[in-house]
Amino acid sequence: MESNKRQKDVEEKNHSQHIAIEETNDVFIKHSKRGGWATMPFILGSISTLTLAAGGWTGNLIVYLITKYNIKSIDATQVFNVVFGCMYLFPIAGAILSDSFFGLFAVIAGFSLVSLLGVTLMTLTSILLSLRPPTCTNMLLPCESPSTLQYGVLYAILGLACMGIGGTRFTVATMGADQFEDSNSVGTYFNWYFFVYYVAGFISTTVIIYVQDNVSWTVGFGICVVCNTFGVILFLSGKNFYRKIKLKGSPFTSIARVIVAAVRKRNVHSTNMQYNYDANDKSTIVPSDRFRYLNHGALKIESDGSKERSWSLSTVQEVEDLKTLIKIVPLWSSSVLLSATIGMFNNFTILQALSMDRHLGGSQFKIPASSFLSLDVLATSITIFLLNRVIFPTWQKITSRPLTPLQRIGMGHVLNVVGLVVSALVEIQRLHSASDHNLIGLSMATTTIVPFSALWLLLPLTIVGISQAFIFPGQILLYYQEFPASLRSTSSAMISLLVAVGFYLSTAITSLMRNKTTWLKDNLNDGRLDIAYWVLAATGVVNFGYFFVCAKMFEHKHVKQDKNMDNISSS
The missing domain is CATH 1.20.1250.20 (MFS general substrate transporter like domains)
Incomplete structure (x- = not known):
C-alpha cells in the first residue's frame, strides 16, 4: 500500500515538473544535459571547417574560370556574381525548410552533404582533363571555350556547392543560438561565432588560395574536401548533445496568409466587424490605420467559422507584422x-x-x-x-x-x-x-x-x-x-x-x-x-x-x- 502511494506521489511530482517545464518554455523539447556550451565544440568546429571549405573554392573562383576554363575575365565575374547571388538567396529556402518541415539539424546535415558533393566534384574538374577545355598556350590567339557539356557539368557542380553553402551558413548560426535560453549566453555565442567565421574566412582566402595558385588546384580543392568532411563529421557527432526545437512554422507563411486573406475579403466592409486577435498576444488593441487594406485579412465573417488562423483569416498581430515589414522595405531597398x-x-x-x-x-x-x-x-x-x-x-x-x-x-x-x-x-x-x-x-x-x-x-x-x-x-x-x-x-x-x-x-x-x-x-x-x-x-x-x-x-x-x-x- 505504501509502495503504491509512494509511486503515485513520484508520478504526480514528475507530471507537475513536466507541466512546469512546458509552461516555462513551450519551444524547446527538453532533454537532460542537452544544449548549452557543451554543444559549442560541434557548432563552432563545424562552421569553421565549412567556412574554410567554402572560402577555399569561392574565393578563387574567378581565377579558376579564367585560367582553367578559358572564360573571359568579365564573363568570369558574371558567373561569380550569379554563384554568390545563389549562395545568399538560398538561405531563405533553408530557413523555410527548417522552420516548417524538417528542423535545423536535418537541414544542416543534408546541405552540408550537398556541399561536400559539390566540392568533391569540383576537385574532379581539376583532375580530369575531359571536364575542361585545353589549356590556352598562345595568348595572342583566342582560347578554346568550354563545350556545352563542360559548361553544363560546371554549372551543375557550382549549383550543388553554392546550395550547400547557402543551406548551412545562416542555419548553423541560428541552431547555435537555440542552444541557449538566456540572452547573455546568446550574445557571447554570437561573438565567438563571428570571430570563428571571420578567422576561417581569412585563412581560406590566404592559405588555401596560395596553395591553389602556387602548388596545384587539385591540392587546394582537396583541402576544401577534407575541411568539408570534417565539418560534416563534427556536426553529426554532436547529435546527442543538441537541444531540439519544435517546428514553429515559417514567418513567410504568415505573411502570405495575410495577403491571401486580405485579397479574399477585399470587398468586405469593416463597419461593426470583429477582428481576430491572437489569444497569446493582446498587445495590439485595434489594427493601425497604416496600410488599412491589409486589415481585411483579420476581419471575422460568418464563413470563417471557428477557424482562428487559416488562409482566409489572419490575426491582427500577423497583419501588423506584415505592415512593419512593408514599412522597412524602402530602407532595405x-x-x-x-x-x-x-x-x-x-x-x-x-x-x-x-x-x-x-x-x-x-x-x-x-x-x-x-x-x-x-x-x-x-x-x-x-x-x-x-x-x-x-x-x-x-x-x-x-x-x-x-x-x-x-x-x-x-x-x-x-x-x-x-x-x-x-x-x-x-x-x-x-x-x-x-x-x-x-x-x-x-x-x-x-x-x-x-x-x-x-x-x-x-x-x-x-x-x-x-x-x-x-x-x-x-x-x-x-x-x-x-x-x-x-x-x-x-x-x-x-x-x-x-x-x-x-x-x-x-x-x-x-x-x-x-x-x-x-x-x-x-x-x-x-x-x-x-x-x-x-x-x-x-x-x-x-x-x-x-x-x-x-x-x-x-x-x-x-x-x-x-x-x-x-x-x-x-x-
Whole structure:
C-alpha cells in the first residue's frame, strides 16, 4: 500500500515538473544535459571547417574560370556574381525548410552533404582533363571555350556547392543560438561565432588560395574536401548533445496568409466587424490605420467559422507584422545598390590584381590575386572591434547618446563612395603605367601585367572594408530593433536577400556597361575601368541621397535597445 502511494506521489511530482517545464518554455523539447556550451565544440568546429571549405573554392573562383576554363575575365565575374547571388538567396529556402518541415539539424546535415558533393566534384574538374577545355598556350590567339557539356557539368557542380553553402551558413548560426535560453549566453555565442567565421574566412582566402595558385588546384580543392568532411563529421557527432526545437512554422507563411486573406475579403466592409486577435498576444488593441487594406485579412465573417488562423483569416498581430515589414522595405531597398557596388568592386579588384605586379617588395613571393580580398575581411574585423571597444563608447561619452543604426549605415554609404573614388584613382595610375610601357593596344586576348605594384589596391580595399563594418552590423541591429518578435528570424534572411539581389543587380550593371560602353574589356589595358569606377561612385552618391530621404521618413518603433544584441551586431 505504501509502495503504491509512494509511486503515485513520484508520478504526480514528475507530471507537475513536466507541466512546469512546458509552461516555462513551450519551444524547446527538453532533454537532460542537452544544449548549452557543451554543444559549442560541434557548432563552432563545424562552421569553421565549412567556412574554410567554402572560402577555399569561392574565393578563387574567378581565377579558376579564367585560367582553367578559358572564360573571359568579365564573363568570369558574371558567373561569380550569379554563384554568390545563389549562395545568399538560398538561405531563405533553408530557413523555410527548417522552420516548417524538417528542423535545423536535418537541414544542416543534408546541405552540408550537398556541399561536400559539390566540392568533391569540383576537385574532379581539376583532375580530369575531359571536364575542361585545353589549356590556352598562345595568348595572342583566342582560347578554346568550354563545350556545352563542360559548361553544363560546371554549372551543375557550382549549383550543388553554392546550395550547400547557402543551406548551412545562416542555419548553423541560428541552431547555435537555440542552444541557449538566456540572452547573455546568446550574445557571447554570437561573438565567438563571428570571430570563428571571420578567422576561417581569412585563412581560406590566404592559405588555401596560395596553395591553389602556387602548388596545384587539385591540392587546394582537396583541402576544401577534407575541411568539408570534417565539418560534416563534427556536426553529426554532436547529435546527442543538441537541444531540439519544435517546428514553429515559417514567418513567410504568415505573411502570405495575410495577403491571401486580405485579397479574399477585399470587398468586405469593416463597419461593426470583429477582428481576430491572437489569444497569446493582446498587445495590439485595434489594427493601425497604416496600410488599412491589409486589415481585411483579420476581419471575422460568418464563413470563417471557428477557424482562428487559416488562409482566409489572419490575426491582427500577423497583419501588423506584415505592415512593419512593408514599412522597412524602402530602407532595405536603399542598400541593394550599395551591395551591388561592393560586389562589382570585389570583382574588378581581382581583375586589377591579375594585371599588376603582385610580388611582395623585391622578393620572389607573389601574392595570389584573390587573396587581396582577405584584406577587406581583415579591415572589417579590426574596425568592428575598434568600433565596439573604443569609438562607440567614446562617442557616447562625448555626446551622451549612442550612434544609431541609421547613422552607422549612412557612414558606411559615405565610406563606400570614398573607396570607389580611390579605386578609380589607382586605376588611372595603372593605365598611365601601362601607357608608359607601351602595353596599350596590343590586341592581346588577356591583360598584360603592368609593372605597377598591386599593393596600391590595399588602400581602397581598406576603406571599403571599414565601410562594411558600419553597414552590415548597423543593418542587423536596425532590423532586430524594428522587426516584431515573430519575424526576428527574418532579419538575417532580409540581409541575405539584400546581398543576393545586390549580386544579381551587379551582373545586370556589368552587362549594361559592357554592351553599351568600351569601359570593360577582357584586356583591362584597352578599357577604361576607371570610368566605370567613377560611374559607380556617382551612383553611390545618388543612392546615399535616396537612403537619406528614406531614413528621414522612417518611423521608428519605440522599443528599448537590447545591449546584448548591440554586442551581437558589433561582433
